[in-house]
Amino acid sequence: MPIRNSYKLHHKRVWRVTGFVASVNGFLCYAMSSSFKHLFGEWNLLKTILYTLLSFSISTMMLFPKKCRLSKSFLLKAYVGVLVLLLTSLYSLFDDKSNNGKPDLLSMISSASFAFMSLSLSRQIDLGFEAELLNFFLGCLTIQLMKINLMLSIVAAIFCYSLMILRSKSEPQPQSRTLRMQDHVQ
Template sequence: MMHILIQIWKWLMQPKLWRFVGFVSSIVGLLCYGLSSSFNYLFGDWNLLKIFLYSVFSLIISLIILFAKTWQHSTSLRFKAHAAFLVLTITSLYSFFFDKVMNGKPDAYSLLSCAAFAIMLLSLSRKTQCGFEVDLLYFFLGCLIVQLMKIKLQLFIVGAGFGYLIIILRSSFSSIDVVIYNEDLTSPQDENLVIIEVNSDSLQLTSTDIGSSMVEQLSNYVKALRQENSNIIEKLGDDSGFIMSDPDFMIKALPTETIDNLHKTAKLMVSAGFEKDFSDVYISCRKECLVECLTRLGFKKLNIEDIQMLSWMEIEDGLKRWIKASKLALKILFPTERRLCDRVFFGFSSTADLSFMNVCMEFTLQLLNFADAIAIGSRSHERLFSVIDMFETMRDLIPEFESLFRDQYSLSLQ
């Protein structure tokens, strides 16, 4: 159900949809108005000249509605002021003459034309910010309500309900205000500077419930993944011979269904604007997994000062654990996290790279800090062979390290 709601919302926000709706509404509105009694009262009976002029006028209006987005380059403050004044003058004159000659009940064509013009202006306000489209929208909604009341007073409810629906849609669309500038001072690569301002408050009511539901669903999938991790980590404390012989055993052990569910949830949440929420939950889950792995291997989290205070026996034991943890991390754990990120965030490569870096950075820094502390520590002969083993391990693992941390977010680790 949540997936359907999000897809409907995305479909309603498509600019191409409202471009088509506005164009069709303009044709319907102009056609109905030409056939209505309102037109006949104001302009008299049809003749060839009126048909020609009205056809040309209708064609111009329809084309303006169809290509309104290209007019955003000229929406200066002076243009908006003159347009608003022109609309105010025209609507005032129309209201005066309409009220003067229109005494009877309006026909269906008049009602349809007002409703169609309101939808047309809703579409126009979705595509451009000229400054007059909202005023015209309210004008035609008011005309529709008044005409319905002339037919029957109770029809006020119908007109008010339609107006409320249009205004609510308009307020949702106004959450995205697009202003386009075309200036000579812009760079050649970006001649048309586009500034997008997003007002999240207008979407808060609709997005909060959807977001909380998706986060709850994500938490369930993460719990299932964490449980599987706990079962896999049990094997890490044992002899790693089998584990090293099959570096893909962790990714194979994770249920495909759980990974697919995480990927579907990622697509939904990213599309709905909850990319950070998903990434935070995912990163927290995977970091807990790596911490559990460290604990299972007996590799303690120590800073450089703590390491330098250790006795030689403790350092020698720590070196053995470090070598085992480093091999396991760069041959098993990190490649598993890399492949898991690529599958969960498939289609969002930058998010996958950033999430992988955030998951593995703390663990990686612990390993590197331990090696750094040993390297700058005492140069006693008894430590020589153990230190050589550490450097040989680092040398052998450099190709794995470079292949894993290859993206732009991992440059600080290289």
């Protein structure tokens, strides 16, 4: 029994560290990308402070997801889900308007990092929007790769497929969860 609990704890730590590193990498790469400059303009003190606070807050939440969990209330989950949907849609709208040319490498790295961050988030909390957030960032990465060269859509498809498989394989199966609960009761 201690081995199984130790494995679960280690598994949770891996997802926490993966999410934290991915979020830091994503925010740094996005801050240095041409997409940020097109969308928000050149850096100034106010932008630096706001971006640092936002990225620090989100990256810190990746390290401590249990402490940042929201209530299990359906209404609260719906509000958070709609907020995330609106924010990603708004980001997509402004990103599409600002990016007429080919994306740079830093933009693609930030999209891939945010996809890993979303995968990590989906393994740690259950608010209902984590898988959609993963799909959004994978879609952004796919579009960016396709803008460079249509043949890169194969690379995008392989990357998306591997993350989807990783997400589905790492989810606890309902049958195994029921068996573990039965073993614990007996």
